[in-house]
Amino acid sequence: MFPVTPAAEAALSVATRFCSPALLNHSIRSYLWGARYAAAHGIAFDDELYYVAALLHDLGLTEPFDSNKLPFEEAGGQLAWVFGVAAGWPAQRAARALEIIVLHMRDDVTPADDPESHLLQVATSWDVSGRRPEEFPPDTRAQILTRYPRLEFGAEFLACFEDQARRKPGSAAAASVNNNVAGRIAANPLEGDPPA
Template identity: 30%
Template sequence: MTEIVAGVRVPDSAIARAATQLVRDTEDDLLYNHSRRVFFWAALTGERRGLDYDAELLYLGAMFHDMGLTERYSSPNLRFEVDGANAARDFMKSYGVAERDIEDVWTAIALHTTPGIPEHMRPTIALVTAGVEMDVLGINYHAFSHEHRHEVCACHPREANFKENIIDHFAEGIKKKPETTFGNVKADVLALKDPNFKRINFCSIILGSAWPA
């Protein structure tokens, strides 16, 4: 049966169903529900902005965006966003998805924690970040109706301590490769959660480089 939440229809294609099952089997409840909410916030944002987006690609971007935090898809030395993007790419290739569409989903996931850039790109890329920003940071919270917020969260609940627990999930997913947080927002996570974390300083790298001047 077609699933509709807050007026948003969940894609019911073979690849979307397989993605749902894979994420459900890989992520815990917090990340799975978060990923599903991201899709609804993203789709509602797209409708509010009048964007012509591909719901299936948006769904894949939303569902895979945090897969790099899981042990199964985490690499030893890549940003978790790239790990998730690579997982989505490999999954989509197995279904014969067009390269341009794979590139959009890959980019949407890889850039979803890099503010100020995705919003200027194609709809799939812009909207995945918008969905993440709504669910994690509350950006544009009041642009969504109370009814839509209630319906989405009734289907995919935010647990009582979601704010603290999502930060814990971020920390757990990146603590073994702190160098990957250089230049992105996840450095703030380790600064909060890891007392031994030392930020890499951009200016120190410049001043300490091999260039004589």
Template identity: 30%
Template sequence: MSDKGNEAKNITRRTALERGAGVAAIGVAAAFATPVSTPSAAAAPGPRRDALPTTVAGVRIPDTQLARETAAFARTVSSATLFNHVMRTYLFSSLLFDRQGVRYDRELAFVAAALHDLGLVAAYRTPTERFEVDGADAAQRFLKEQRVAAERAEVVWDAIALHTNVGIATRKRPEIAMISIGSGMDFAGNDIQRIPSDLLDEILTAFPRAGFKQDAVDNILSLCRTKPMSVLMHPFAEVGRRHIPDFPVPTVEDLLRAAPFDE
């Protein structure tokens, strides 16, 4: 058996489930989630730090205290390229949902979008967890510091943890579905034709891509190099296998063939 096959034997069923349960899908589902939401909190007074536009492409950016604190936090810990990506994620998904007449909690959607890639930031990476879980945990800690109600923080956790698995996320409430749809649209251009060209131009002018493609590849390869088992059964493993010699992460077939059954 190859070295890769021998390594696969050392992966227990529990490890496989903990590190790679479910293959993350990249794409946009045609259906939108059930329009059930709670009203956004009223805007609260507070200092304006690096204020965002009030609207972009007809999409309102929430101006609550929590939204401002979240945007300031995301901007501080993220690169400019990553920050622009999370903002476009909110704008793309909100534009689609607004045009479909879907009701959702705008503040919650904005917060989830702004925080959804914290797991790519070195300060919030753990040695073993998938980046989606790292990001969800970091967001939950931030929201606890902001005294956000536990049930609202839980929605944000789910939105971030599920955002690379569109097939699951789009079966959940709108604020969860939006992060998967919006991030997939910005990452791979999924269903970008749904965005009118003039509105697309306005979004890209407000939050330029600024080398996002290469930045995303670099982030993926960083995860693959520093904690390869976190991408077990994850689409990012494909990038690792293409670019990293002797990439140690087994494939799904390796895991299957290494299962401890005599056949």
């Protein structure tokens, strides 16, 4: 189900150590939604790279790694670069983890241009705000939510974004708050999906 490599196992350890239970489950769900979406659409991707990026993508929202100046995705991306190099990855591979994390908060990336960034965009926008519900059938939702429940994720995530928006008004998080991310989170079908 998950890649079994030293870097993947270390990414899970890091995310478990620094993320709240709700944020950790969101990170794991982001990997799973993206992997399922890729399988359904025949998108080839680097499984380890995508897993590491998914597990680390929101570390910039956590207190130990929240930057006073950088948007959370840039702070988290820089941390992923450090993580990758420390895990023994070539600098270019570590830079890809940084890029995927930064791009997940930017305009849509096509799977042909960057499959891992595309998958993280699709997965996180589904998990946070319910975008593309037709891509994730009820049985898939129930299976993933049963194993990795939301744990009040919507409220916690919204609070993080509102905090980022107050302190970093030029950030993508601030733009999301200004574009009614609160309403999208509230309307997300996953917020009302109890595990089957």
